Amino acid sequence: MRIGAIADLHVDRHESLTPKDYLMNLIEVVDAQQLDLLIIAGDISNTFELTHNFITEFQQMCRIPIRFIPGNHDFWTSEVHTSSKTILQRYMEMDACLMNRPYIINDRWAIVGNPAWYDHRYGDHERFSEARIDRGKFKGATWQDKEKINWDYSDRSLSQLAAAQARKDLETLRDKQIILVTHIVTHPRFVVPTPHRIFDFFNAFIGTRDFDELYQDFPIRYSIMGHVHFRKQIEEKGVRYICPCLGYPRQWRTPHISREINDTLAIIEIED
Numbered sequence: 001m002r003i004g005a006i007a008d009l010h011v012d013r014h015e016s017l018t019p020k021d022y023l024m025n026l027i028e029v030v031d032a033q034q035l036d037l038l039i040i041a042g043d044i045s046n047t048f049e050l051t052h053n054f055i056t057e058f059q060q061m062c063r064i065p066i067r068f069i070p071g072n073h074d075f076w077t078s079e080v081h082t083s084s085k086t087i088l089q090r091y092m093e094m095d096a097c098l099m100n101r102p103y104i105i106n107d108r109w110a111i112v113g114n115p116a117w118y119d120h121r122y123g124d125h126e127r128f129s130e131a132r133i134d135r136g137k138f139k140g141a142t143w144q145d146k147e148k149i150n151w152d153y154s155d156r157s158l159s160q161l162a163a164a165q166a167r168k169d170l171e172t173l174r175d176k177q178i179i180l181v182t183h184i185v186t187h188p189r190f191v192v193p194t195p196h197r198i199f200d201f202f203n204a205f206i207g208t209r210d211f212d213e214l215y216q217d218f219p220i221r222y223s224i225m226g227h228v229h230f231r232k233q234i235e236e237k238g239v240r241y242i243c244p245c246l247g248y249p250r251q252w253r254t255p256h257i258s259r260e261i262n263d264t265l266a267i268i269e270i271e272d
Helices: 019-032 048-061 084-092 130-135 155-171 199-205 212-217 257-264
Strands: 002-006 037-040 066-068 109-113 177-181 220-224 231-236 239-244 266-269
Touching: 002 239, 019 048, 019 257, 048 066, 048 084, 066 109, 109 155, 155 212, 212 220, 239 266
Parallel strands: 002 037, 037 066, 109 177, 177 220, 220 239
Antiparallel strands: 002 266, 231 239
């Protein structure tokens, strides 16, 4: 069985290509790679409506199932009367969303998904206080989640809640090998290398340590993540960590979307 994984499509960030262009090129690559299942690890777009439509159209047009978790951008809202909590609930009502809905592949394998949330512990706390990190402002830049997401919880509380929910899902699948899908980074080797002009500060918003114990307590064999716009894999203690981010067009290596999607796509092969 061939499972494809990709993250951070950001289908609304290209100057000339439309979300439909992204969709059609993704389906073309999925078909060419003869995938049996596709996983998207968040940040499809900057609005619920566009992300919802993208997933729905993929389901209608492609021969294989898709499973996804939303990323931080997928929770953004510019509407005063629409809360991020409401958007979260809408995602959880989608049958393709992995949140609170693990996907059992076969008798041996299952997928557990949760966006996770950053807990600030990947930040430089020798230079920056927790209060300053929590404000999300550095050198004239503001971490955009602070302006476009309106959770009722602190970042650290959200991270703990996400880890607790992931643990609850994992507890139901102790007899399975696990593919864990998050949006937020769960391994420190995926932070932006420092020293860096701004990520000395903003690395605090890249990852979480609250998932660390899950890798010790459950048979997680693959860990798919996004958020940081890397295309990188490492293996450690029997877990393959995969960050397959398409990223913004300015971060692409070529101007050709089909080639970029193909080169970004990570493929996991498991027994049927």
